[in-house]
Amino acid sequence: MCLMVxxxxxxxxxxxARVHSVLNVLDNEKLADLSTHKSCSTYKKxxxxxxxNGMPYGLFCVNKGKIKLIATGFDGxxxxxxxxxxxxxxxxxxLISGERYHCSAIALEDCSICIIDKNYFYQSIQDNFQxxxxxxxxxxxxxxxxxxxxxxxxxxxxRERMAEALLFLKATYGFTTDGQTLNVMLSREEIAxxxxxxxxxxxxxxxxxxxxxIIELTGKKIKITDLPKLIKTANIND
Amino acid sequence: MCLMVxxxxxxxxxxxARVHSVLNVLDNEKLADLSTHKSCSTYKKxxxxxxxNGMPYGLFCVNKGKIKLIATGFDGxxxxxxxxxxxxxxxxxxLISGERYHCSAIALEDCSICIIDKNYFYQSIQDNFQxxxxxxxxxxxxxxxxxxxxxxxxxxxxRERMAEALLFLKATYGFTTDGQTLNVMLSREEIAxxxxxxxxxxxxxxxxxxxxxIIELTGKKIKITDLPKLIKTANIND
DNA sequence: CGCTACCTTGACGCGAATCAAGCGGCGTGG
DNA sequence: CCACGCCGCTTGATTCGCGTCAAGGTAGCG
Numbered sequence: 051m052c053l054m055v056x057x058x059x060x061x062x063x064x065x066x067a068r069v070h071s072v073l074n075v076l077d078n079e080k081l082a083d084l085s086t087h088k089s090c091s092t093y094k095k096x097x098x099x100x101x102x103n104g105m106p107y108g109l110f111c112v113n114k115g116k117i118k119l120i121a122t123g124f125d126g127x128x129x130x131x132x133x134x135x136x137x138x139x140x141x142x143x144x145l146i147s148g149e150r151y152h153c154s155a156i157a158l159e160d161c162s163i164c165i166i167d168k169n170y171f172y173q174s175i176q177d178n179f180q181x182x183x184x185x186x187x188x189x190x191x192x193x194x195x196x197x198x199x200x201x202x203x204x205x206x207x208x209r210e211r212m213a214e215a216l217l218f219l220k221a222t223y224g225f226t227t228d229g230q231t232l233n234v235m236l237s238r239e240e241i242a243x244x245x246x247x248x249x250x251x252x253x254x255x256x257x258x259x260x261x262x263x264i265i266e267l268t269g270k271k272i273k274i275t276d277l278p279k280l281i282k283t284a285n286i287n288d
Numbered sequence: 289m290c291l292m293v294x295x296x297x298x299x300x301x302x303x304x305a306r307v308h309s310v311l312n313v314l315d316n317e318k319l320a321d322l323s324t325h326k327s328c329s330t331y332k333k334x335x336x337x338x339x340x341n342g343m344p345y346g347l348f349c350v351n352k353g354k355i356k357l358i359a360t361g362f363d364g365x366x367x368x369x370x371x372x373x374x375x376x377x378x379x380x381x382x383l384i385s386g387e388r389y390h391c392s393a394i395a396l397e398d399c400s401i402c403i404i405d406k407n408y409f410y411q412s413i414q415d416n417f418q419x420x421x422x423x424x425x426x427x428x429x430x431x432x433x434x435x436x437x438x439x440x441x442x443x444x445x446x447r448e449r450m451a452e453a454l455l456f457l458k459a460t461y462g463f464t465t466d467g468q469t470l471n472v473m474l475s476r477e478e479i480a481x482x483x484x485x486x487x488x489x490x491x492x493x494x495x496x497x498x499x500x501x502i503i504e505l506t507g508k509k510i511k512i513t514d515l516p517k518l519i520k521t522a523n524i525n526d
Numbered sequence: 527c528g529c530t531a532c533c534t535t536g537a538c539g540c541g542a543a544t545c546a547a548g549c550g551g552c553g554t555g556g
Numbered sequence: 557c558c559a560c561g562c563c564g565c566t567t568g569a570t571t572c573g574c575g576t577c578a579a580g581g582t583a584g585c586g
Contacts, residue, residue, distance in 0.1 A: 121435065123443040124523055129439050129442050149432075152432055175417075175421075179413075179414055179417070182417070183384075183413075185424070186384050186420065187385050190381050190384050192431055196431060197390065198390070200367060200437050203484070204484030207541075238564075246441065246442030248543055250542090250544080250566080251543070253566060254542090257567095285362055475531095485574080488574090488576080491533070492534090495535095507583090
């Protein structure tokens with residue numbers, strides 16, 4: 051049987067993001083049932099999907115669009131903690147641990163997102179070892195990423211961290227069709243918020259990379275012209 | 289029936305650390321069975337329990353002692369990522385995600401630790417939703433802690449981070465019987481490795497706290513004499 | 527009793543934050 | 557259609573926190 055992936059995301063079975071999702075471990079029958087326990091929304095660029103300190107009421111499942119997860123410091127400066135794209139789930143950490151959100155999710159571009167009912171989700175993971183196991187692996191990956199970020203922030207200088215940040219963006223969103231340009235448009239401030247620096251320093255570092263012929267900058271587009279040199283600059287050991 | 293907690297940790301049923309462990313969700317029968325699928329070891333202070341890049345062969349379960357989890361930077365400087373104590377499990381992240389260890393575990397003092405067979409562990413989490421769920425909650429907590437650490441490193445100055453570090457040690461290991469002295473002895477270098485600074489700067493900051501009458505230093509003992517002021521210094525929002 | 531590992535303090539220099547000012551693009555309203 | 561204003565980008569000047577280097581003290585251990 052050939053699966054009809056029509057892109058009708060109200061029907062999980064036909065969701066275009068299905069193959070990239072941890073929910074793909076569910077069989078067709080369960081996916082069809084899932085569709086009856088969720089609602090769909092769209093979010094404009096810049097809109098909050100959920101907010102720090104809010105209580106989760108469901109699991110977010112990204113059908114389309116890019117999202118940043120941020121925490122805001124006491125002085126108002128943001129830190130980008132994670133990035134998400136289609137097929138990703140959001141809000142699983144708070145849902146699993148039964149806590150409030152400790153960060154906010156904001157749309158980086160117009161998004162289409164489904165919300166799976168909380169109780170249905172709890173029931174699903176109890177009935178389905180594979181589903182919970184996939185989610186644990188996801189959280190484990192996030193933990194590893196976070197701890198690598200800790201290493202980076204505590205031991206590396208700005209130049210190395212910025213190189214890592216660009217490589218992280220590449221790993222997360224990939225390139226556009228030209229095979230060199232990062233497939234995501236972030237403001238300089240957002241790049242700084244991931245890297246853990248000021249906007250001005252981020253700008254200076256990017257323009258230094260540009261002078262070093264490692265990248266090319268055109269507005270918010272970033273083209274990586276010398277990937278080996280960028281990797282070398284990042285000083286990654288493992 | 290009254291449980292015999294004799295402290296014989298070769299029998300999980302009677303392990304003194306049981307009540308603090310995620311494994312406590314198992315019933316008596318399962319705990320008894322667990323004892324037949326594990327081995328016990330002791331580790332001297334400073335000894336490696338597992339190493340970065342090693343393959344996990346089982347789940348470590350701490351019966352006694354304190355442990356640091358560290359990652360070593362390319363310049364040889366360590367970063368303390370997590371701390372563990374009796375009742376804690378170790379090595380679950382790599383085991384779940386099926387990867388190599390991305391950090392090393394080192395005994396901060398003489399330890400007694402059991403190793404649960406890997407395949408038995410996999411079988412246990414498949415047969416027992418509650419066990420896996422407890423472990424997910426544990427990893428979720430670790431992720432939250434790690435992301436708070438990221439915030440701290442990227443936005444706070446040394447004074448705030450050091451205050452946070454002392455509060456973290458208090459939250460993890462608590463006080464000794466006097467109700468003020470941290471129940472853990474770390475070298476200045478280890479404190480620096482958690483805080484993300486140099487040994488010299490850590491020493492200077494601790495001695496500044498001492499002058500400010502926030503703490504009292506006696507060798508490696510740290511007595512928190514003004515907890516409210518320490519909390520205020522840490523600038524914690526949530 | 528001496529060696530080694532850890533702790534402590536001082537001096538210095540650099541990386542990056544901060545402050546300030548000018549530029550450019552885009553959307554809105556006259 | 558053009559002018560205005562706002563927001564993001566960029567660059568320069570200045571400051572300063574903290575890392576690094578150096579030297580000396582102290583405590584524990586064989």
